[in-house]
Amino acid sequence: MMTAVWTLSLSYLKKSKIQNLFIALLILLSTLLVATATIIISNTGNLFTDMHNKTNGSHQILTFEKGLHDPELVHQWWESQTGVDVSSLMRYHTLSGITHQEQDIPNLYLFMMDMPKLPIGVDKLVFAEGEESAGPEKGTVWVPTSMAYANNIAVGDTIGFHTGKAPLELKVSAIVIDVPYGAPFTNTARVWMNSEDYQIKLTALEGEDNYLMGLRFDDYSANTGYWDRFTGELGTPFLESKMEFEGISSFYLIINQIIGFVMIFLGLVMMLIALITIGFTISDAILANYKTIGVLKSLGLTSRRTIGTYAIQYGFLSAIAIIPGLALSTMLSKVIINLSVSSLRTDHSDLNIQGTGAALLVGLLLFVLVLLCVVLYAKKARSVQPVQAIRYGMSEMESNKIKSRMNSAGARKIGFGNLPVIAVIGLRNLIKNLKGSALMLILTLMASSVLVLGYVVLSSIIGIQQTAAKWGYDSANIAAMVINKSTFPRAEFEKALTSDSRIKDFGWQGNLTAIVNSEPAPNKENTNDPTLSIYLSVVDGSYEKFGFATVSGHNPRQKNEIAIGVNVARSLDKELGDVIEVYIEGKKQSLIITGIYQAISNMSNSARMTIEGVRTVSPGFNNMDVAFINVNDLSQADAVVRDLNDRFKESTSVVTQQTLLDSVFKEAANILIYPMSLMGLFFIFVTFIIIYSTCRINIRIESKTYGIYKSIGMTSNRIRLSIALGITALAAVGALLGIAAGVYLLPVLLETILSSYGIVQLPVILNWSGIIAVACISILSAALGSWASSKVISKASPRILVVE
Incomplete structure (x- = not known):
């Protein structure tokens, strides 16, 4: 009888070649999609984490641009702390925009770094292309992968950096992985210069040097304690800009999360469709071969062996489909991962793709599910009655059911x-x-x-x-960023905006780092309320005028009001109308939450206040370095941008909103x-x-x-x-x-x-x-x-x- 089972299985395979080929392709595609999604999900976060650990990546980046702290003093304090690795104090000058292959690339904000002596300690550079050395040779620079790959910059190319005067032309000698400033979609990059070039070509430019340093904690969750001690010992909270680990990591992870989620969902749907299709095919194959099965059963073929014919058929189809599906999934996932985290890839080593074991389990699971589905549906062959099969070509009940349906x-x-x-x-x-x-x-x-x-x-x-407003950005027609604050003629710039009939209105935005924590409820026993270090946006003018949106409520209008990001609201369990404590420059202020908004930048770990609210605790605050500009006729925006860049190119970078968003x-x-x-x-x-x-x-x-x-x-x-x-x-x-x-x-x-x-x-x-x-x-x-x-x-x- 086993010979008969094998013969029947082979005959089914030969009889419906095209149909069996399509079912095999369906199983292959199901395997490909689910296994690829599994590998992508398995690698989400791992590639970034591995590179972050390999480079001894920082958890926080401190930048000194406002002149509110002595960089040397802050650096010395952090070096004296245990449980924290500290980079060297690195000097840089800010520039905006480059020219590459005779094409201007705007909205690219560059930290032109004075290359420190290696090793840097924190945020070590990994060479992706070019010859590894102790530093760039004279006349050359190292650029990050995020900047190079997005703009098709290769080793040996010459880049012209916009200085406001004659372009500073330097040759690219290496492309490096710079983790904190190398995420996809970023418009900020560190360019590493030869120290002698920096001294000769950048210190001659107007404006002062800035400094930055990186901190890596043995236990990142304990960083709040360090900052409390910093405030106590130095007598002031940190008032300069601070980039958090969440902001560093988010853009490395978000695309793979989206792709992985969509693929795993659709892969499961396709797997379900494949199983339903196989079940449907078996049911109709039994129906189509009803007379044949009836005759065979009358000759002594058991129901179990009848089921076995289908199990062998589809088991064979699954095996020849799942194996290439798994092989292709490895290649496809590698292509997708290389695209989404290309800034972590080097030309001499492939990304270490993980999750192949999980993909093999997916293939095995799919094979088992196919066999279970086959057995479940093939059981219908047990009910085949030889007499009914020969008479009706189906069961008498099924025949009557079809007749009643048609009538x-x-x-x-x-x-x-x-x-x-x-x-x-x-x-x-x-x-x-x-x-x-x-x-x-x-x-x-x-x-x-x-x-x-x-x-x-x-x-x-x-x-x-x-x-743009629903992603947390403004909707102003034009944005002007102050690049060189010490030489920026603010009064002259505002006069130019006011006297230009093409400009409808304008306003200023600044930022600072603030600490927020929950207001303890009267009946709450636990006084250890969560605290967060957040990016605080400050606008001189109306948020609504420049298109800032909220998910619920409205943006702050009075000095005692604040709008918070959804992740701040979630972390502190806050809602509209609640009171929140905000520490600005170390001074406490109680504010009413009037709005909750979403923002992809900073992962909504941010808040919005009016400038009047900030000046309540910091009367001298005037760190407003971005101007939002609306024009009367949108078609004139490009002309306004050209005129402002020509007039104030030495200290500002002016771009349209379309350019700003497209570049990201x-x-x-x-x-x-x-x-x-x-x-x-x-x-x-x-x-x-x-x-x-x-x-x-x-x-x-x-x-x-x-x-x-x-x-x-x-x-x-x-x-x-x-x-x-x-x-x-x-x-x-x-x-x-x-x-x-x-x-x-x-x-x-x-x-x-x-x-x-x-x-x-x-x-x-x-x-x-x-x-x-x-x-x-x-x-x-x-x-x-x-x-x-x-x-x-x-x-x-x-x-x-x-x-x-």
């Missing part, structure tokens, strides 16, 4: 007699094969929802200017477009495969009926068109449901990932014409699949179809 009141209400023949045949095909119709409906729904989600996410990032988010769109497009193609292909396979099964079952149609004079193409029109109508319904899911449901799931990064409401742009066009791709795929599957009707003669 039901619902079918009669459709009014088959009043419809064209083509429509009747198409509807009959759908009603008679409800399981297959349900599968195709679900499939087109999922395919269109995936395509719509990808389109919505990409179009929302590409068109981010329309929703264009890279994100470029990284996302490849995996999103690939997943969309997968689902289009899967739609074609499953609908082709399902229609072939239905056509085989209905072969007698189609033979009768042809025998009474109906052409093959007309029958095929009837089937295709019915499937297309069903796919259109699925696409409509998919549009709703892709626009309203799946973005909500994506928000669960972005929430930890400070985005609780995904800002989407809904271009309905594009959404409908993208969703129609799944309808086209379904129509092509059904048309291609019905080709067998045109090849077969009516007599062969009737005789089977």
Whole structure:
């Protein structure tokens, strides 16, 4: 009998070559998608953490630009602390913008570093390209990977740095991984100069040198205690700028989180579709071979061995599909990870990809699930009764069920007699094969929802200017950043803005580091309330005027009001109307929370205040280094930018909002477009495969009926068109449901990932014409699949179809 089982299994494989090939491809794609997502998720954070540890990366970066502390004194204090590694005190000069290959690259803020003697200690540099040495040679610089890869800068290229006078031209001798300033989408970079070049070429420029230093704690969670001791011993809190570890790490991780989440979700969906399809195929294979199975059982073939024929068939298909799927997943995940964390990659060593063991487990799990699914559905063969099989070609109950379905009141209400023949045949095909119709409906729904989600996410990032405020940015037409504060002629600049008739209004924004903690409730026993060091934005003017948005409430308007980021609100368990304590320059101020906002920068670990509120505790505060400018006519923005840059180029960098956002988010769109497009193609292909396979099964079952149609004079193409029109109508319904899911449901799931990064409401742009066009791709795929599957009707003669 085992010989019979093997013979039957091989005959099933040979009999339906195309259908089996498509099922194998479906299993392969399921394996590829789920295993790739598993590897990406496994590596999210690991690659950054490994490089951060390898370079002894800093947890905090202190910059001294405001003249509020003696850098040497602060550096000496931190060097005297135990449990903290401290970098050398590094000198730098700020510049803005470069010229590369005769093309200006604006909105690039550069810390031109006076290269210290190696080793640096904290934030060691790793050479990605170029020859490793103790420092740049004279006339050359080292640039970070984030700056080089985003702007196609290679070793040997010459870069012109904007100094406000003649460009400072230097040759790139090496590209280095600089972890704290090397994240994707950043517009700030450290450029490492030869010390002699720095002394000759930069100290001659107007403006004072600035300093920075990095701190790495043995226990980062204990850093608050160090800062409390700093305040106590030096008599003042730290008043300069401080970059936190969360801000350093967030942009390294967020893209992989998005891609991994989307892929694991869609991979699980595809796996479920694969299992349902296999179950449906087995059910219909049993139905199609009902007489054969009945005859074999009458000859002594047991139900267990009948099930075994299907288990061998699909076990073999799974094995030959899962193995290449796993191999391809390793290559695909490496490509995606290399794109998303390219700034951590060197030309002499590949990224250490982890998670292959987890991917193998995914493959094994998928294989087991396929076998379990086969056994579950193949059990239907046990109920095959030889007499009923020979008489009806199916069970008597199934035969009666189909007859009652076709004669039901619902079918009669459709009014088959009043419809064209083509429509009747198409509807009959759908009603008679409800399981297959349900599968195709679900499939087109999922395919269109995936395509719509990808389109919505990409179009929302590409068109981010329309929703900048909802990402935590301003919506002003122009931003002017003060690069050289000591030489900036503020009064002259403001006079130029006021006298320009093209400018509608302007205002200033500054920032400082503040400490916030919860106001203890009267009945609260625990007085150890959480404290946070946050980025505090200060605006001289109206937040609303420059387009700052909130998730709830409104931005601060009075000096006793504050708006806080969603992660600050979450950490301190604060809501609108609550009182929060803010320490500004070491002085406590109790403020009312009037708004809660989301911001992807600083992961919403930030707050907003008015300048009047800050001056309540710091009357001399005037550290406002960004001007927001609105114009009367947006078409004049570029001209205003050119005029201001020409006049104040030695101390400021002026860019339009479009330029500002493009320089940051264009890279994100470029990284996302490849995996999103690939997943969309997968689902289009899967739609074609499953609908082709399902229609072939239905056509085989209905072969007698189609033979009768042809025998009474109906052409093959007309029958095929009837089937295709019915499937297309069903796919259109699925696409409509998919549009709703892709626009309203799946973005909500994506928000669960972005929430930890400070985005609780995904800002989407809904271009309905594009959404409908993208969703129609799944309808086209379904129509092509059904048309291609019905080709067998045109090849077969009516007599062969009737005789089977």
